[in-house]
Amino acid sequence: MTPVKKIKSRTVVLPTRDIDTDQIIAARFLTTTTREGLGANAFHDLRYNLDGSEKLDFILNQPESGGCGILIAGNNFGCGSSREHAPWALLDYGFEAVISTEIADIFRNNALKNGLLAVVVNADTHRWLLDHPGAELAIDVEAATITLPDGTVIEFTIDGFARHCLTEGIDQMGFLQEHAASIQSFEENRSWKP
């Protein structure tokens, strides 16, 4: 995984709450066997009409959204299915971070494991971000801060281990493998066997 230390980008705002992973990447696109290429179908049914033409009123289809790497989402973003295709699709589309007041457990976990920063902020900060689409934010993952365009610094909390893995680009498989001896002895010594 490539280290993610700092993110500097403009925001795109998707204020609807409870955006589920089916909306992020619909099930019919899950027949892939690789991680790549899902961005083309991210938010597909919100982006396109049935005849394949673009829905012009959808935010991602508007010119000012081009190149925006930070998604400001409504409450409870990423609820629903455990499909890791959701963060893969967002990353492939070009997003580097998602900010909301609440992010569903499995989605957040999957996102952080793939280098997509998923950040929870308080209602006031969220309100400000919703009201200022296109704001240029500077996120410092190490310091766990978001700097607003006027220089205001907002702190966020992130699990220390997840942050460490993000900023160092650490693959958690390697971390688990270092515990091979403990795993072996757990298997041998437990009082019952599955």
Next chain:
Amino acid sequence: MSNPRTLFEKVWSDHIVVDETADTPAVFYIDLHIVHEVTTPQAFSVLRALNLPVRRPDLTLPTLDHSTPTTPVSTFKDLLVAGEGAANQVRQMQQNCKDFGLDLLGYGSGQRGIVHVIGPELGATQPGKTIVCGDSHSSTHGAFGALAFGIGTTEVGHVLATQCLLQRKPKTLAINIDGKLPEGVTAKDLILAIIGKIGVDGGTGHVIEYRGEVIRTMDMESRMTVCNMSIEAGARAGMIAPDETTIEYLRGRPRAPQGDDWDAAVTRWQELRTDDGASFDQCVTLDASELQPMVTFGTNPGMVVGINDPVPASDDVSFQKALSYMQLESGKPMTDSAVDIVFVGSCTNGRISDIEAVARILQGRNVADGVRMMVVPGSEQVKKEAEQRGLDRIITAAGAQWREAGCSMCIGMNGDVAQSGQLTVSTSNRNFEGRQGVGARTVLASPATAAASAVAGHVADPRTYS
């Protein structure tokens, strides 16, 4: 005397390989890993790239369910029915299992089926186990007092290679269900009511334990329906303490312990309950005696009403958006909604008791003109048992389709989908926009409500068909 502990804490602490610290999560052991074709190909690719074997093939249970067609076997035609992508995924799963030495419950095994249906029916799901799968409805297995949750594909790779996950300890939420479920009100209605009450994010960060008289008197299949939809309330997992009902369900199942091992297991399982005086991070109480059959009216499972109640109103933007997607109007009775498709199946309600409930209502009646009804058993074993009891004949005589086992319209990736604008009454677990096809409108309901709606041609109260 040790401190009183919850059921969750007992199972959690029994699986800690390395304790969590402020800096690092716990290394957490997994006893059963169920895998399917959709969320594993990229994980097997990682194993190949790192030249790693599957650490415990004996604790890995692979099957095919999500993208497999449910058309009769004679028309499978080399699996191309569901499209080249799905067929490729199935073939890759077969190859991965072969290469990594996994015993795939695939076509012809007689034991293939939805991941969360086959674990319990084989007796592989047991109290006190930790169970994961790359599917969020893994919470189903919690009905046995297992700690079971959905994981992403990266984590599927972690479990395949190390049999462990990195985990932070979740919080606990007790949901006490008092009273008694009224006649004609089912487990599905109860869990929909619970989600309606606590909200689709009410359980975020928590493991739920369902407690109380209503749960204690439920059979295992009903308990599975309840635990299944814990994720719809945002919870990591749902659990129910094992009891005699659990033990009787597991006795004699092929992958349950046998002989002396069985006796030892039962003794261990009987300890798996929340001790008196143990505390939860949060508690919610619900009175079941007030409930009626429940249906969803919106685009998330928390947007739920009693079958005889009108569609609610709110000026919230997301709420309005959901109603307009559903083409429903506030104040109108839900039972006015005309139905195009009825889908019975999924890991929520695709077991034998669900099919029985449907057959009871369809017996001697017909599916209304213009309604397409599909009944999709949750597994090959459920299918066989239903056929032995003649339930398939009641279903087809009523004009409904009887299909092969699989996830089918729950996820709509195998070709079973609704067309844009069509309304489906579905026994599955998600009514998200587009879940059952682009523009498809979904009303979640119990099997009985689904069958009644098929007969009536509109959303209908099953109690008038008993």
